[in-house]
Amino acid sequence: MMRSAILAAARSPQLEQLVSAAPVSRSVVRRFVAGTTTEDAIDASRALVHDGLAVTLDFLGEDTEDAGQARAATEAYVELLGALGAAGLTPPTEVSVKLSALGMLLDEKLASDNVLAICRAADAADTTVTIDMEDHTTTDASLDLLLRVRKDFPETGAVLQAYLRRTEADCRDLAVAGSRIRLCKGAYDEPESVAYQSDLEVSRSYVRCANVLLAGGGYPMFATHDPRLVAILEDRVRWYDRPVDTFEFQMLYGVRPVEQRRLAELGYAVRVYVPYGTQWYGYLMRRLAERPANTALFLRALVGRK
Numbered sequence: 001m002m003r004s005a006i007l008a009a010a011r012s013p014q015l016e017q018l019v020s021a022a023p024v025s026r027s028v029v030r031r032f033v034a035g036t037t038t039e040d041a042i043d044a045s046r047a048l049v050h051d052g053l054a055v056t057l058d059f060l061g062e063d064t065e066d067a068g069q070a071r072a073a074t075e076a077y078v079e080l081l082g083a084l085g086a087a088g089l090t091p092p093t094e095v096s097v098k099l100s101a102l103g104m105l106l107d108e109k110l111a112s113d114n115v116l117a118i119c120r121a122a123d124a125a126d127t128t129v130t131i132d133m134e135d136h137t138t139t140d141a142s143l144d145l146l147l148r149v150r151k152d153f154p155e156t157g158a159v160l161q162a163y164l165r166r167t168e169a170d171c172r173d174l175a176v177a178g179s180r181i182r183l184c185k186g187a188y189d190e191p192e193s194v195a196y197q198s199d200l201e202v203s204r205s206y207v208r209c210a211n212v213l214l215a216g217g218g219y220p221m222f223a224t225h226d227p228r229l230v231a232i233l234e235d236r237v238r239w240y241d242r243p244v245d246t247f248e249f250q251m252l253y254g255v256r257p258v259e260q261r262r263l264a265e266l267g268y269a270v271r272v273y274v275p276y277g278t279q280w281y282g283y284l285m286r287r288l289a290e291r292p293a294n295t296a297l298f299l300r301a302l303v304g305r306k
């Protein structure tokens with residue numbers, strides 16, 4: 001119930017204004033968000049790459065209903081990719097994009113043109129793009145767009161969410177040679193008709209999907225912090241005899257950093273998802289919803305008892 005309430009709050013413009021304006025929000029935001037500028041993103045990437053980790057950068061923003069804003073987000077990515085290339089941080093650093101930030105709610109053609117512009121800049125910088133997945137009403141359109149983009153940029157990454165009942169079938173369709181697929185549990189509040197509701201059901205689905213991806217010819221990217229799933233995945237990759245350069249683990253900036261380094265020291269590829277930018281509200285609310293302790297930390301900061 002708490003999770004649903006926080007995710008509903010994530011869609012409230014009034015609450016967004018209130019929370020974004022509160023100076024105390026910053027200390028909590030800083031734990032999960034690398035900063036607001038391209039330079040902040042480059043600095044965070046440099047530190048992680050120095051520690052032997054790969055990176056995917058997310059320029060924060062979503063649900064854009066304004067073509068100008070969607071273009072501005074695209075330009076921010078293009079500028080970022082140029083700067084990453086110049087700083088020698090590619091290929092270990094790639095970018096993640098949200099279609100809703102690139103104008104998908106407004107006009108699919110606009111979003112598609114924007115994704116292609118970002119893919120061209122990524123290609124020129126010798127790196128890749130992954131298309132984040134949003135709520136279930138967007139899954140079909142997102143996967144359709146992904147397949148179109150992959151005609152020109154086959155290395156473009158997809159995201160599938162284990163909480164959706166459809167995902168095992170989507171894994172079968174996408175687990176083909178060269179296909180980069182991030183598997184996560186899923187971060188949105190979804191109805192029972194389309195999504196498993198209990199933690200156990202979601203975890204079981206995650207393992208089934210992981211098996212499909214590992215048995216297929218693609219490049220799975222296992223995005224989870226769940227210690228039980230990580231242990232199962234370490235076992236499964238051995239079972240499927242997967243060399244360490246044929247899959248990777250992914251975790252979020254600020255979440256289980258010690259575990260990120262432990263996996264990297266074992267020789268696994270580990271990529272950290274690093275968000276930056278001023279539009280952090282929706283992202284932060286989803287991180288709070290994932291862990292009650294984060295919400296307590298945030299509320300304490302808001303009432304000044306951090």
Ligand SMILES: Cc1cc2nc3c(=O)[nH]c(=O)nc-3n(C[C@H](O)[C@H](O)[C@H](O)COP(=O)(O)OP(=O)(O)OC[C@H]3O[C@@H](n4cnc5c(N)ncnc54)[C@H](O)[C@@H]3O)c2cc1C
Nearest residue numbers: 132133184185186187223224225226250251252273287290
């Ligand atoms: C690299 C990456 C990319 C993602 N991309 C997408 C996407 O495109 N679309 C989408 O819907 N979702 C995405 N997610 C979010 C994902 O769907 C989950 O909501 C999120 O990862 C939490 O699930 P979990 O697998 O870590 O398991 P959980 O059961 O939520 O967490 C397991 C344990 O990990 C730790 N933990 C997890 N989350 C947090 C947190 N926020 N703060 C502190 N500790 C935490 C806790 O110890 C917790 O007990 C992504 C996640 C990652 C790691």
